[in-house]
Amino acid sequence: MAFHSIGSLFYLVCQWLLTVIVVPLCSFEAAGILALAISLTNVFFTLGTFGIRIFQVSDSRRKYSPGLYISTRVLTCLFALGLCALFLLCNRQYTAEQVLCVLFYMLYRIGEALVDVLAGEEQKAYRFDYVGLSFLFRGLATLLSFALTLYSTRNLTLTLLAMALVTLAVVLAYDGKRVKSLTDFRLHLSLRESLPLLREAWPLMLNSALLTLLAAIPRYFLEMYHGSELLGYFGSVSTPAVIIQAGCSFIYTPLVAPLSSRFAGRDLPGFRRMLLLALGGVLGFAACMFAGAALLGRWGLTLLFGQAILPYAFLLLPVLGSTLCISLIYFFEVPLTIGRQLKVMTAIHAGAVLLAAAVSLLAIPVQGLQGVLLALYISAGGDVLAMAAATAWMCRKARAAA
DSSP, X not given: OHHHHHHHHHHHHHHHHHHXXXXXXXXXXXXHHHHHHHHXXXXXXXXXXXXXXXXXXXXXXXXXXXXHHHHHHXXXXXXXXXXXXXXXXXXXXXXXXXXHHHHHHHHHHHHHHHHHHHXXXXXXXXXXXXXXXXXXXXXXXXXXXXXXXXXXXXXXXXXXXXXXXXXXXXXXXXXXXXHHHHHOOOOOOOHHHHHHHXXXXXXXXXXXXXXXXXXXXXXXXXXXXXXXXXXXXXXXXXXXXXXXXXXXXXXXXXXXXXXXXXXXXXXXXXXXXXXXXXXXXXXXXXXXXXXXXXXXXXXXXXXXXXXXXXXXGGGHHHHHHHHXXXXXXXXXXXXXXXXXXXXXXXXXXHHHHHHHHHHHHHHHHHHTHHHHHHHHHHXXXXXXXXXXXXXXXXXXXXXXXX
């Protein structure tokens, strides 16, 4: 777990630095295109992963083989890449540069999706050290390839292509080799053989896709109505906020297995106690981040992006709040997934997505950045409250049935 946390944090910092160095090495417009690529590909990345990771790690009875999990992930990644390309072809509003940047960044996300399924097999073998080292190698390769290519060419399109190819090379050379030694898996790309797994996992994919849409929709409308440059400023201010989401996941992700065993064993007091401790850890970590941002936020943003970012520095704390809401949604997904309340989660997320779209359409054309925050707080905040209520209801139901 220590290897995993250190590697994840290093990788997170490297990804965050991409959004920082793109401004001095290129422009805020390039930062906006990068932010657009990140937002759009989040949706297709969710389709690529198909929500299989949690199902995969919890498959203690080996219902499906490692080779089937990995082969299925390759198929879903190819589908996601094709769907992303189709979406871009149907959207005439994007320039050729934006289309290529999104496609190449999607290729980079394919590498992340492949690592995700390989890391699932490493986690099942209790080799978190392999997972952590992979994060370290990929973070360093991503940052160096991005920085050197952008510095040499001042061309974001070529930079994202180089980053994608380097990342895929690391995935194949390190993660693929490690998992091959652990499982001796064989790729067999057969949709017929993958269908049973896809049928079981699709509700998890749907929930992940809805949650990704919830965060992406306000940014999509911001770029549509106000352009890439304003999205670039918003994305630049938002980059420190991802530390909250990643840091919170470090707290609760390792607890999925022990929480599952307690719930399955009807140890409901132990389940609730561990869940509340994890929630306390998430809120405590977030409080530290808020305090640091309040004290050093403006100075840090100026140091990273220069004086041009100061008119938008007021967004930092509100953005941290909206990111905390998203983090809490992911947190409450853990107990509800363990309790197999997938339809409840789908209904909640679908309602939140519709709410985000409605508020975005009404508020963003008029209020711009404030409209983005309004849409995120109303939709994500409502989602958190509904998920918390559903978790409490599930625990009461389980206790009554025990």
